[in-house]
Each structure stands twice: as structure tokens, then as C-alpha cells.
Amino acid sequence: MMTNFQCKSIPALAGVGLKPQHFQSILAQNSHVSWFEIHAENYMSAGGPFHHYLQLIRDKYPLSIHGVGLSLGSFDGLCQRQLDELKVLIDRYEPGLVSEHLSWSRHGHNNLNDLLPMPYTDESLSTFVSNISSAQDFLNKQILIENPSSYFELNYNKYSEDEFLVAVAKQSGCQILLDINNVYVSAKNHGFDAKSYIDNIPSSLIGEIHLAGHSVQSLLSGEIRIDDHGSMVCDEVWALYQYTLDKVGTKPTLIEWDTNVPDWQVLSSQARIAHQHLTSHSQEALS
Amino acid sequence: MASLNLQQFQQLMNDNLLSSQLDSSSDELMALFNNKQSNDESNEEANLRLAIYRNNVIHSLSSAMGDLYPVVKKLIGEGCFNAAAIEFVRNKPPQHAALLHYGREFCHFIGEFEPCKTLTFLPDVALLEFEYNQAYHSGDAHPFSPHSLGSVPPDELGHVTFTCHPSLRLMRSQWPIDDIWHENQKEQPSVINLDESNGVCLLVYRLGLTMQLVSLDENCFVLLEHLTQSNTINQSWSQVVEAANKQQRQLDAEELSGMLGYLFSLDIFTTFEVNV
Numbered sequence: 001m002m003t004n005f006q007c008k009s010i011p012a013l014a015g016v017g018l019k020p021q022h023f024q025s026i027l028a029q030n031s032h033v034s035w036f037e038i039h040a041e042n043y044m045s046a047g048g049p050f051h052h053y054l055q056l057i058r059d060k061y062p063l064s065i066h067g068v069g070l071s072l073g074s075f076d077g078l079c080q081r082q083l084d085e086l087k088v089l090i091d092r093y094e095p096g097l098v099s100e101h102l103s104w105s106r107h108g109h110n111n112l113n114d115l116l117p118m119p120y121t122d123e124s125l126s127t128f129v130s131n132i133s134s135a136q137d138f139l140n141k142q143i144l145i146e147n148p149s150s151y152f153e154l155n156y157n158k159y160s161e162d163e164f165l166v167a168v169a170k171q172s173g174c175q176i177l178l179d180i181n182n183v184y185v186s187a188k189n190h191g192f193d194a195k196s197y198i199d200n201i202p203s204s205l206i207g208e209i210h211l212a213g214h215s216v217q218s219l220l221s222g223e224i225r226i227d228d229h230g231s232m233v234c235d236e237v238w239a240l241y242q243y244t245l246d247k248v249g250t251k252p253t254l255i256e257w258d259t260n261v262p263d264w265q266v267l268s269s270q271a272r273i274a275h276q277h278l279t280s281h282s283q284e285a286l287s
Numbered sequence: 288m289a290s291l292n293l294q295q296f297q298q299l300m301n302d303n304l305l306s307s308q309l310d311s312s313s314d315e316l317m318a319l320f321n322n323k324q325s326n327d328e329s330n331e332e333a334n335l336r337l338a339i340y341r342n343n344v345i346h347s348l349s350s351a352m353g354d355l356y357p358v359v360k361k362l363i364g365e366g367c368f369n370a371a372a373i374e375f376v377r378n379k380p381p382q383h384a385a386l387l388h389y390g391r392e393f394c395h396f397i398g399e400f401e402p403c404k405t406l407t408f409l410p411d412v413a414l415l416e417f418e419y420n421q422a423y424h425s426g427d428a429h430p431f432s433p434h435s436l437g438s439v440p441p442d443e444l445g446h447v448t449f450t451c452h453p454s455l456r457l458m459r460s461q462w463p464i465d466d467i468w469h470e471n472q473k474e475q476p477s478v479i480n481l482d483e484s485n486g487v488c489l490l491v492y493r494l495g496l497t498m499q500l501v502s503l504d505e506n507c508f509v510l511l512e513h514l515t516q517s518n519t520i521n522q523s524w525s526q527v528v529e530a531a532n533k534q535q536r537q538l539d540a541e542e543l544s545g546m547l548g549y550l551f552s553l554d555i556f557t558t559f560e561v562n563v
Contacts, residue, residue: 044385046426046453049496069384075293082384107301111381113351114343116300123293152336153321156290191323219335220328226339 010035010062010096010208012250012282014274016267017066017257023053025264027060032272035096037064037254044085054093064097064208064254065089066177069111072131072145073104073118083138090139097208097252099144099177100135102128102165117150120157120164125171132172144207145169146177149185149214149227161186162200175207178251180241181233185214185225194240203248211241211274212256230259233270241274245281253278291319303337304344305377313337348376351386352393355420358471359413363403371400387424391417408462408481415464415491418456422491423498426453430494430554439561445521446563449514449556454493457512461486465502494554501553506531506538507546511555519562520547 015035018026026033036057043050057063070082090098103115118124128145136143147165159167169176178201187194213231216223233241233255241253255270291299299316303309317333349372353360360368375396381389394417397403398410430452439447458464463484470476488508490501503511509530513523524543531538550556 041385042387045387045424048424048427048454048493050424051427052496071384073293075297079384085385104297106384107297109382110301110305111384112301112304112344113347113381113384113386114304114340116304116340119290119293119296121290121293127293151339152333154296154319155321156319157321190321220332224336224339 008062008094008096010064010252012252013278014253014255014271015062015064016255016271018054018057019257019261019267020050020053021261022264022267023049023057027053027056031268032275033061033268034275035062035064035252037066037097037256040065040067040086040089041069043089058093062096063093064099064252065093065095066146067098067100068115069105069113070100070135071104071106071111072100072128072135073102073116073124074106074131075127076108078131078134079106083135087139090141097144098139098141099146099208101146101148102161102168103148115148117148117152117154119154120159120161122158125159125164125167128168129171132168132174136172136174142174144175144177146179146210147182147186149179149182149189149225151189151224151226153190160192160197162197166201166205169205176201176205177208177210178206178244179210179212180244181210181212181214181237182227184237184240185227188225195243198240198244198247201248206248206251209241209244209251209253210256211237211253211270212258228259229256231257232266233273238273238277242277242281245277249285250278250281300340304341305380307377309334309337345373345376348381348386349373352376352390355390356393356397356413356416358416358468359397359409361471361476362409362412362467363406367402371397371403374400388421393417408460408464408467411458411460411462411464412467415458415460415468415489418458418491419468419498419500422454422456422493425493428452428557431556431558433548433551436559443561443563445524446519446561447559448517448519448562450558450560451515452492452494452555452557454491455515455555456491457508457515458489458491459486459508460489463487465489465500468500490553490555492553492555499553505534505536506542507549510543510546511550514550 011034013034014032015037016033018036018038043054067086101115104118105112105114105116145168165176183194183197211233212229213233215226215228217226253274255274257267299312303313303316317337320333322329322333349369352372375393379392394410394413397413403409463479465487466479470479488503488505490503492499506527509527510523513526528538
């Protein structure tokens, strides 16, 4: 079937992560949501309702494809089957952006289904640069790499995460997907300054921003923040988002909500808040 | 300060995230954590930080099993299901990042899982759920119109073969797994007396966006089994006759056209070819 893919590139406006429970609502009404993002692995199938609705939504909106399983940090390189299936999806839907993570999830043939932390060493740096370069060559597309949230740091890290992320991007030619919630969560969990992390990422490298909710759990006498994408974006993260926009200018911004997924109205109202941040920032820049 | 190369670190993480218990290798891993506290709590804290990842891995994968096998979960209860799913996930972690095709071996596993061994129908119910989900995500195709067979000369009709919809799955069970499946979609399932039930021959497929679960009689099922293997109508029918004779089932030669008509009405065929 030939499709007229309009508005392919992702605008510097608010998008949301696409969930099957919202397919009908999205198609039934207009909202402040300007684009959608899918998790690549959820669409690595031949057909059926998921593809039917994704196609209808793609006909109306720009789409971003966000992988969670490429495991760019694996010491033994990339899984060709995973790359092949990602390529099929990219060819089928012509996304405006393709992104992955600064993490690993596969060891040998085992896929651990989580975004696992990396040591920030020279060996890890060359592993990422090699794997990202291979992926970009194979996909014939620049990709974006997202900073993870993490619950431990390694004591033999040579680089801080922001230094490492920027080095990976510069050496591989990829862009950065800056997840503000992840910066905030990791900053709280490890005791670094979230604003200086953001200050250290050059604006020209940032192609997209993510926002999400997280939870707080007690950890002995202290607390730890868990990036569970299961609630509204908290006030502190909204404030850090505004700080980021002031620093780097407007960027395509995605609201992620993956667990305890709410009604469409609740999710799209989060997008409306991001939309207001972006449009008021643009107006201020003009005045 | 001790450090590991990337391969050693990822091996250690893999082993620790999938193991049921922490051991000396966990101590080796946790010794690499950047502990901000130098008090007695640092070991316990490292343990809790590692536990977040251990829990994420096992919980996300066992939840995926629960989403894939809701009827099995309902039949054996959440506690028993979670125990089975966690043991399965630890023993058979996904071999591919896309979980859409993960978990088929759970059908066999649940039959061997000690607390469920007496529920001998469980593996077939699980397989029905797995195939149902596979059919849901399988490729798209339009059913053919039986009228188009009108172009085939009558003496060549017996040489026709069919292509089936990519979602079509055939299943045979000695248990009434379709009734079990249907009842357990309800809030309050009725009791099914397994002693008074017969086996079933089932088709699972997707028609457009809608899933179909259809029960066929044995003769019609055998006919379809052979048609799905690219046998002609004539070849498939002779297999039906042979099977019916062997199992002393009643079969009338005139039943063929009725069976074909019924199969056509299900919209499971997408193309046909005349093989002369």
C-alpha cells in the first residue's frame, strides 16, 4: 500500500509515547500532541492491529522510533537480527528520528530486558563508538543516544556520565536524546548536580528531550528514585526542563508513560504542559 | 582499585541478574559499586541497589509471561503463576530483544512445574494462548472470494491448492481447551466437567483485526490440515477418507463440498492455484 507520509520530520513541539490503549482516542480527536514515538521492539511483528493503527497514526503524525533492545554497550557487538528488524521498521514507517540508549541489555544470547549501566571507561567508550557507528552505517541514518537513569555507579569509572555521553556523540557522530527525568533521577541517586550535567551537553548535540514520571523508595536511612515511567512528571523535573530550554533552546519533547498507563486525557494533558513550555519559550525568543 | 574489563563486568551482571540467590560473585560485583558511605550500611546498600536491577529484569519478564498467559494465570492463581514464571524466566531468558515471540517453551515448562503436574490440560491451554497471541501479531492478507473458483474448469477443481492466511494456526487437544479459554475470559467462569468432555480440533486465526477461535469436526480438520500443507483438494480428501476408515469414523463422499463450503466461509484462504 502506498502511503502519503506527510510531515516526516519531528517538530520542536510535544509528543507522547504511543500506547495501544490510546489508538482509538488519538485517531478520534485533535490534541496538543504533535508527534508520536514507539518502542521499536513492540512492533517487530509482521502485521495485525498494532501495525494497522500505527499506520493510520503515521499517516497523520510524524513518528519517532525508540529502540530499547539494540544493546549498544555489549562488548561483543550488535545482534544482526535485531538490526535487520529495526531496519524493516524504519523502511516501513520512515521515522523522523531513531534513538537508542547509553546502556546494554544483551549478554551472549540472553536479552535481559532492562537498560543496564555501563562502566564509563575507555574500553566502554570505544565499544559504544564502534557499535553506534556500525548501527548508523547499517541503518544509513544518524541515531540519538539517551542518557540512562541508574541505581549504582562503578568505582572504576574514568569519566563522569555527561563527559562520557558527549565523547560518545562526538566520536560516533550520533546525537543525544536528553532525558531530563533520568538526569534528575541519577543526580539524586548519585549526588551530582543535575544542572551542571545539562550545562555540559552542547545544545547542537541534543536532538530530542524525554520527560517522564518516577517513583521514590526508601533506601535504608535515605531514599532512591526509580525511573518507572508510571506517573506524572514531577515539579522538579518540569523546572529542570525549563532550565534546559533556557539553555539549549526548544527541542522535540516526548512525554513517556509506560506503566500504569492512564487515560488519554491525562497523558495528553502532560503533553499540553510541555507544549506550553515550548511555545512560550519560542515566543520569548522572538520578543 | 579492582576493575574488570567490559566482558567480565557484563558476564558478572548477567549471572547475578538471572540467579535466584546472591553468592560470592555478587560480592565481587558489589565491591565495584561506588559506595558513598563508609559505614556498616554500605554492604546492605549495595545489595539493595543491585536488587533494583535484579527485580527489574525478573519482574519485567515474568510480567510479560503473565500478559501472554492470562488464562493459565487465572487457572492456577497469581502466586503459583508468578513462581512458575520467575523460574521459567531464570532458566530460559529471551534470546531476542523483541518479546513478541518469547515464551513458547513455557507451555512445556508449566506441564513439568511440580505444583501444576496434576493439571494435565494446562500445557494445551498455554499453547492455545501462545498461538492466539502469535496469530494476533502475524502478517496481513485478504481472503479470496470463493466465486473466483468459478473460473476453474470443473474437472480441474480437484487439483486446486490454497494458500492460507498467515495467522492461521491449527491445534488438536484431548481437552476442551476452547471452552476453558472462553469461560476464563469471564469474571465468573462456569465449571467445566473434564470427565464428560471431548477433545477438540481448533483453528485460531485473525480476520481483519478480529481474532477467531473455531472448532471443527475431526474429518473437516483433517481436510484442512492437508490443504494447509499445499496438498490439492483431491489429495487432501483421500487423506480424510483414509483417516476416517482407519479410525472407523462415518464419512460420506458427498460431504466434501459441504466441508469445503464451510472452510471457504471462514475466510482462511487467501489465494488458490490449479496444479495440472
